[in-house]
Amino acid sequence: MVKKAILVFMVVILSLAIFAPKRELYYMLEDRLMQNGIIIHNEQIEDGLISLTINHPKIYVKGILIANVDKIRLWTIFFYSRLAVGNIDIDKSLQKFVPSPIKKVQVAYSLANPTNLSILVTGDFENINGQLSLKDRVVHIDVTDKKLINRFKSQLRKGENGWYYETSL
Amino acid sequence: MGGIMKLLSKDKFIEYLLIILATMALIKILWIVVGFLLLDSKGVEYQKPSEVKALYYRTNFASEKVQKKVEKRDVIFADTIDSIKLLAIYHSLDKTVITVSKSGKTEVLSTGDEIDGYILDGATAREALFSRDGKSYRIPLNSDSEDKSKSSIRYVTVKSDSKKEVTPDRDIVHSGGVTTLKRDFIKKYTKNMGDIWKNIGINEKVVDGNIIGFQVNFVKRGSDFARLGLRRGDIITAINSNSLDSYAKALDVYKNISSIENLTLTIKRRGEEMELEYEIK
Numbered sequence: 001m002v003k004k005a006i007l008v009f010m011v012v013i014l015s016l017a018i019f020a021p022k023r024e025l026y027y028m029l030e031d032r033l034m035q036n037g038i039i040i041h042n043e044q045i046e047d048g049l050i051s052l053t054i055n056h057p058k059i060y061v062k063g064i065l066i067a068n069v070d071k072i073r074l075w076t077i078f079f080y081s082r083l084a085v086g087n088i089d090i091d092k093s094l095q096k097f098v099p100s101p102i103k104k105v106q107v108a109y110s111l112a113n114p115t116n117l118s119i120l121v122t123g124d125f126e127n128i129n130g131q132l133s134l135k136d137r138v139v140h141i142d143v144t145d146k147k148l149i150n151r152f153k154s155q156l157r158k159g160e161n162g163w164y165y166e167t168s169l
Numbered sequence: 170m171g172g173i174m175k176l177l178s179k180d181k182f183i184e185y186l187l188i189i190l191a192t193m194a195l196i197k198i199l200w201i202v203v204g205f206l207l208l209d210s211k212g213v214e215y216q217k218p219s220e221v222k223a224l225y226y227r228t229n230f231a232s233e234k235v236q237k238k239v240e241k242r243d244v245i246f247a248d249t250i251d252s253i254k255l256l257a258i259y260h261s262l263d264k265t266v267i268t269v270s271k272s273g274k275t276e277v278l279s280t281g282d283e284i285d286g287y288i289l290d291g292a293t294a295r296e297a298l299f300s301r302d303g304k305s306y307r308i309p310l311n312s313d314s315e316d317k318s319k320s321s322i323r324y325v326t327v328k329s330d331s332k333k334e335v336t337p338d339r340d341i342v343h344s345g346g347v348t349t350l351k352r353d354f355i356k357k358y359t360k361n362m363g364d365i366w367k368n369i370g371i372n373e374k375v376v377d378g379n380i381i382g383f384q385v386n387f388v389k390r391g392s393d394f395a396r397l398g399l400r401r402g403d404i405i406t407a408i409n410s411n412s413l414d415s416y417a418k419a420l421d422v423y424k425n426i427s428s429i430e431n432l433t434l435t436i437k438r439r440g441e442e443m444e445l446e447y448e449i450k
Binding site for chain 2: 030
């Protein structure tokens, strides 16, 4: 009986990921993002077994072209989900406000830490780690790269563990 | 015996296989129903706004001999400000200063100063422009003083001894009803955007889900933005006649501001539309 239950559980988890209408779920996500002023434009969508890849999208925020992206990959198996954005080319006019170039932004969610999303940003600077608290709706990003600290000092705050950026959603 | 075990294990295998297939089929059906009822079959694409206007269509009004009014509003003549009489107007390179008489006392005012709740917005050669409660008031030069001496309208050059009275504001020059901004002044703020938000707070003004402009939430007293004539509550609805109805248009202004020569802000102040004009040199 226990064996059967475990088998059913495993099959349910895998089936949920495999049979999920990924495109339609992505369109729903797009719609939600649009309500917050974010539009993913001109993308080519590629279905995987348990993933969805969005190639060459342009990201608009409130009508402003923020970035051209090489690839966005969504990957989920219910208890662990990950969104990886690769090679982000920030629009020139906005490079003053955002560190660039950004090689990868990775946002991950795990049921082991259900109230937080972890954030990792890599680029031509020391890795940036952060968290999005779903409970408090606060993004906290720790910045350790000295160049970035000097460049964005006016937007950063200093805490016990060094400089950080914090904003509420 | 071995045959029976084989048969049993075969039966179990089929049973497990059936369980797996049934579960998978159930999940698939579940997703189809969810997809059909709740999910979209089409994505969202960015629609580029069609109306595109150049930012720099303005003529160089500063070179025109006719002095323009800084603001266009309903104008009420000075008869309504009984208590104030305009005695003289001084245009220096840096500032406009007027002398007024109130209850027998003489007072000197420069742009932005207040008297009896009326704020001095500027002056032409023959009249001073005040505003109060969203209305403009135009006080012509007092005819008595004009008759006595036409020198009451004077263009003066700021010298070291007059600096005490007229503080030179080199980045922003008010002269002859025209406000001139230095290009370096613009550069200073485009390079350090953080400095803007220390002095002025601006947010989009949304009506029925559409942005109609950007509202000034606060202006630091004495800041460059106060000197530009912006006030709390102003809604900037257009820049150089391009309606400011999206963030993209606001960013376009930011991108092109280093190359524009004239800047006209159309603003709504207490429900009245008016224009603030600047020349960038």
